[in-house]
Amino acid sequence: MSKLRVAFVGAGGMADAHLKAIKDFADVELVGLADPDPAKVEARLAQAAELRPADKPVGYGDPESMIKDAVPDAVWLLLPPFAHGAAERACLEAGVPFFIEKPVGLDWGLTQELVAAVEAEGLITCAGYMNRYRASLRRAKELLDADPPALVHGGWIGGSPNPKPGDTSIGSWWVIKEKSGGQIVEQCTHTFDVLRYLCGEAVEVYARAANGFNRDLYSYTIDDASSVVLTMANGGVANLMSSCSANGGGGGVWLNVYALGTTCLFTGWDHAVRILRKGAEPEEIKEQVDIFAVEDRVFVDAVRTGDGSAIASTYPDASKTLRLTLAANESIASGQPVTV
Numbered sequence: 224m225s226k227l228r229v230a231f232v233g234a235g236g237m238a239d240a241h242l243k244a245i246k247d248f249a250d251v252e253l254v255g256l257a258d259p260d261p262a263k264v265e266a267r268l269a270q271a272a273e274l275r276p277a278d279k280p281v282g283y284g285d286p287e288s289m290i291k292d293a294v295p296d297a298v299w300l301l302l303p304p305f306a307h308g309a310a311e312r313a314c315l316e317a318g319v320p321f322f323i324e325k326p327v328g329l330d331w332g333l334t335q336e337l338v339a340a341v342e343a344e345g346l347i348t349c350a351g352y353m354n355r356y357r358a359s360l361r362r363a364k365e366l367l368d369a370d371p372p373a374l375v376h377g378g379w380i381g382g383s384p385n386p387k388p389g390d391t392s393i394g395s396w397w398v399i400k401e402k403s404g405g406q407i408v409e410q411c412t413h414t415f416d417v418l419r420y421l422c423g424e425a426v427e428v429y430a431r432a433a434n435g436f437n438r439d440l441y442s443y444t445i446d447d448a449s450s451v452v453l454t455m456a457n458g459g460v461a462n463l464m465s466s467c468s469a470n471g472g473g474g475g476v477w478l479n480v481y482a483l484g485t486t487c488l489f490t491g492w493d494h495a496v497r498i499l500r501k502g503a504e505p506e507e508i509k510e511q512v513d514i515f516a517v518e519d520r521v522f523v524d525a526v527r528t529g530d531g532s533a534i535a536s537t538y539p540d541a542s543k544t545l546r547l548t549l550a551a552n553e554s555i556a557s558g559q560p561v562t563v
């Protein structure tokens with residue numbers, strides 16, 4: 224069987240993660256890598272030469288010329304939230320399926336336009352909400368589909384960032400709200416997506432933010448902390464919190480889901496779960512998997528077979544998580560609840 228020709232747009236931190244994830248995929252060939260920063264292209268090509276010596280990927284400065292010249296069968300879009308649009312349009316124009324890292328954008332108008340084009344074309348897409356492939360979430364979903372949650376609380380709490388002048392990595396844009404969307408949109412988006420996956424859609428979002436605690440950080444314009452209250456379509460309620468100002472420790476990633484007869488307690492980046500049920504022994508699920516390799520395998524198989532049914536997060540679905548997090552930002556700005 225011929226190899227699937229794959230290419231990356233964006234040569235930063237997540238290009239590193241996905242390059243390592245596909246390292247042992249024998250049925251793909253990396254043919255191109257595009258990034259406006261020539262130093263990033265060079266460094267990532269050197270890494271590719273080490274990890275996949277049989278491949279001879281070519282470096283490009285922009286996605287359009289890469290797609291025309293390298294003619295990939297599938298493209299990974301590993302871009303900062305503010306840099307979306309041109310790469311998706313180039314994929315759509317060439318009919319090339321794409322994987323896209325979360326969040327899928329920042330501009331809701333652009334995202335809606337791209338969702339419509341993806342749906343009209345029937346293009347296979349896969350978004351980087353990798354937690355949806357975890358055994359812990361799959362088991363919890365099976366139970367919660369039959370026992371809808373009434374209450375959820377969770378969040379993402381860490382220490383203060385330390386942006387530096389001249390940084391060209393994620394640190395250069397993460398702390399600028401206009402570029403990253405802030406911690407809710409860029410980071411806690413995983414938790415909002417898990418909420419949607421396990422509990423269905425939200426109908427109303429009300430959010431408040433704290434500011435002025437992190438001081439004198441270079442280029443920093445994001446909120447220091449936030450609390451978002453969501454009313455779910457099933458009548459349940461949720462509270463998701465974010466903070467990047469907790470330097471004493473004790474933060475982390477968590478999600479506690481309470482239904483009438485089922486409690487699911489998720490902890491950590493890898494979403495290990497403890498499930499409690501009336502009359503049943505507690506269940507513990509903690510996997511040791513490279514979750515990026517798992518989601519990349521699902522995407523590659525979908526493109527190879529033309530069957531996208533195993534993809535747990537498509538671009539159109541992921542856009543709904545973006546909408547929820549943008550609604551939280553809108554609520555922070557207006558002080559009013561936002562109907563979704």
Ligand SMILES: NC(=O)c1ccc[n+]([C@@H]2O[C@H](COP(=O)([O-])OP(=O)(O)OC[C@H]3O[C@@H](n4cnc5c(N)ncnc54)[C@H](O)[C@@H]3O)[C@@H](O)[C@H]2O)c1
Pocket residue numbers: 232233234235236237238257258259260263285286301302303304306324325326351352353391392393394409
């Ligand atoms: N799934 C996860 O757990 C996870 C973890 C970290 C980051 N992310 C997401 O992955 C995405 C990329 O993050 P990162 O850590 O790789 O960021 P990064 O800053 O390390 O890399 C981004 C790269 O994109 C390049 N770039 C900027 N504009 C471009 C454009 N118009 N065309 C092509 N390339 C462009 C930059 O030069 C840079 O090399 C972000 O959306 C981030 O939120 C996901």
